Amino acid sequence: MPESVANPTLGYKLDPGELGLWNSAPASRSILRVLSQEISNWLYFKRKVEREGGVIIQGGISLDLRKRGSFLAAVAGRTSVWVYYPGERAQSNEFSEQSYKQYIEEKIRQLESQLAFATPEEKEKLEQQIQLLEIAMNLPLQLIKMLFEPLGLFLNAVV
Known part of the structure; x- marks a missing residue:
């Protein structure tokens, strides 16, 4: 007997104030779905920091991967950005x-x-x-x- 493939649909919520669409994705496509949202967050932070005259000194994207059904799926993501504001801005920040x-x-x-x-x-x-x-x-x-x-x-x- 062939083994069946389980591909559950995962629902995702955005953090309060986060831009994007509240979508779901099958477990097989969840990594792509979560990664695209986190890349959008990274680009948002980058544009915001550049507008404010800052420089990104460190940052990254991390995905929380778990087994869902037959697949390794992304159940959550996180984008972190550390920013340096040169001159007066650094003191008043x-x-x-x-x-x-x-x-x-x-x-x-x-x-x-x-x-x-x-x-x-x-x-x-x-x-x-x-x-x-x-x-x-x-x-x-x-x-x-x-x-x-x-x-x-x-x-x-x-x-």
């Missing part, structure tokens, strides 16, 4: 208390969107990360800077 809280809230939303596709072990890790971010959101910005800047971790990244 520090987070205010409000933008810091918005940054943390966005990170929490990203992690919550990953919960739907996670295994039980991954869900536990994601929930722990969300709890830590919620704690960090309630700490004063000055304390966060004191804790992270000596380690080389800066909060003025576009992610």
